[in-house]
Amino acid sequence: MNKRILQYENDARRILKALSSKQAKNDMPYPKMAYIYPTYQCSLHCKNCMYKDHIKECKKNKSLDMDLQLFRTILTDLSSLGVMNVELCGGGEPLEHGNINEIIEVVSEFRRNNRMDFGILTNGQSISRLNENTLKIILECFAYIRLSFSEQSSENIRLREEYFNNLSQLLEYKEKNKKLKAIIGSKLLLTSKNKDKLLETVSELLDLGVEHLKIKSIRSPDDEPSFEDLIEVEEELRSLKSEKSANDILQVDLGKTVYPAGFKCWINPLSVTIDPYGGIYICYNFHNDPENMMIGKYNKNNSLSDFWGKLEHVEKIRNINTELVCESDTSCNCRFVEYQNILEKISIEKNNLKHMGNDDCDIRNSLKLKRIDRFL
Ligand SMILES: C[S@@+](CC[C@H](N)C(=O)[O-])C[C@H]1O[C@@H](n2cnc3c(N)ncnc32)[C@H](O)[C@@H]1O
Numbered sequence: 028m029n030k031r032i033l034q035y036e037n038d039a040r041r042i043l044k045a046l047s048s049k050q051a052k053n054d055m056p057y058p059k060m061a062y063i064y065p066t067y068q069c070s071l072h073c074k075n076c077m078y079k080d081h082i083k084e085c086k087k088n089k090s091l092d093m094d095l096q097l098f099r100t101i102l103t104d105l106s107s108l109g110v111m112n113v114e115l116c117g118g119g120e121p122l123e124h125g126n127i128n129e130i131i132e133v134v135s136e137f138r139r140n141n142r143m144d145f146g147i148l149t150n151g152q153s154i155s156r157l158n159e160n161t162l163k164i165i166l167e168c169f170a171y172i173r174l175s176f177s178e179q180s181s182e183n184i185r186l187r188e189e190y191f192n193n194l195s196q197l198l199e200y201k202e203k204n205k206k207l208k209a210i211i212g213s214k215l216l217l218t219s220k221n222k223d224k225l226l227e228t229v230s231e232l233l234d235l236g237v238e239h240l241k242i243k244s245i246r247s248p249d250d251e252p253s254f255e256d257l258i259e260v261e262e263e264l265r266s267l268k269s270e271k272s273a274n275d276i277l278q279v280d281l282g283k284t285v286y287p288a289g290f291k292c293w294i295n296p297l298s299v300t301i302d303p304y305g306g307i308y309i310c311y312n313f314h315n316d317p318e319n320m321m322i323g324k325y326n327k328n329n330s331l332s333d334f335w336g337k338l339e340h341v342e343k344i345r346n347i348n349t350e351l352v353c354e355s356d357t358s359c360n361c362r363f364v365e366y367q368n369i370l371e372k373i374s375i376e377k378n379n380l381k382h383m384g385n386d387d388c389d390i391r392n393s394l395k396l397k398r399i400d401r402f403l
């Protein structure tokens with residue numbers, strides 16, 4: 028389980044206070060993480076892609092790209108507000124941005140001058156087409172590069188080969204340049220149809236030497252894995268993990284965090300999502316209800332602070348239609364809802380602990396330890 032969440036306890040308190048306040052001014056903390064979508068272009072067209080409605084165009088189309096100057100403005104603003112962690116993802120396919128070399132150079136500049144941390148989530152298919160300098164900067168400047176094994180790559184032999192070749196290329200490059208820092212990882216999605224193939228692919232990826240491997244379940248009305256599949260695959264992955272000594276590499280997160288009916292998401296301000304047109308959204312699942320999830324739009328003269336924590340933002344969080352956005356009002360498979368669940372449990376435990384005297388100190392410590400164990 029995730030130990031990182033423990034550092035957000037204070038932010039969680041501030042968020043809850045801001046959400047219960049009736050004042051126009053509140054102390055909503057700025058997000059810890061910004062997801063930026065550099066483009067809505069993607070040439071793969073996976074059948075279940077969450078963003079398929081945005082990625083309609085088959086031809087290269089620069090109007091789906093984020094303007095380079097806008098990208099720079101956003102990073103300047105985020106860093107001035109202390110938002111220091113940025114993931115380039117999508118949306119579309121970040122490496123298909125028409126000016127990807129320039130985008131990566133801007134990242135390198137903000138890494139160097141502002142000490143911002145960057146990661147990238149890509150389908151990996153364009154890696155062999157990147158120029159050597161861009162590839163070098165990615166491996167030098169990004170904390171991680173994660174290659175999603177797309178539905179298309181799992182179904183098409185040529186794309187599958189390309190994916191593996193590109194991943195090997197990155198791993199070899201890093202092997203030769205030991206000082207490069209980027210963690211090179213992979214991400215797979217379990218569907219109702221790919222159980223056996225997925226286990227084979229996990230094995231191959233571990234043998235190849237990936238440094239991080241994340242397995243999640245697909246969200247799809249037609250192809251979601253059954254509960255029995257989840258149990259079976261989870262079991263198989265557990266034994267693979269010990270067989271290949273991959274405890275620190277393999278991260279399996281197949282299930283959903285379940286809530287009683289009427290669940291309200293309050294954790295979302297830990298992150299912000301910004302699309303190629305500068306649209307600022309409450310969370311990455313905004314595409315299910317874009318109008319109600321958008322809180323503002325960047326242009327060259329404004330700032331996230333013009334929208335963040337303002338009454339309209341707070342109102343939109345209070346009124347998130349979870350049935351639409353999270354595709355259920357009792358569960359979600361996003362990692363933030365898992366954080367919310369953990370933080371709520373911590374808060375309940377702490378309240379219980381408050382009522383204990385000093386004589387209960389040992390119980391207090393052992394409860395804390397138990398709690399941390401559960402997060403590992
Ligand atoms: C929409 S993609 C955009 C970035 C890039 N093109 C890629 O595929 O990594 C971002 C992530 O969403 C995941 N994704 C896409 N459709 C999904 C779905 N229906 N359910 C769960 N994850 C999905 C992808 O596997 C990928 O890791």
Ligand code: SF4
Pocket residue numbers: 069070071072073076077078082117118119120150177178
């Ligand atoms: S590669 Fe990524 S963005 Fe492109 S269609 Fe597949 S999931 Fe969507």
Ligand code: SF4
Pocket residue numbers: 292293294295310311312347349352353359361362363364
């Ligand atoms: S639980 Fe739903 S609304 Fe909250 S961050 Fe996750 S996807 Fe967004």
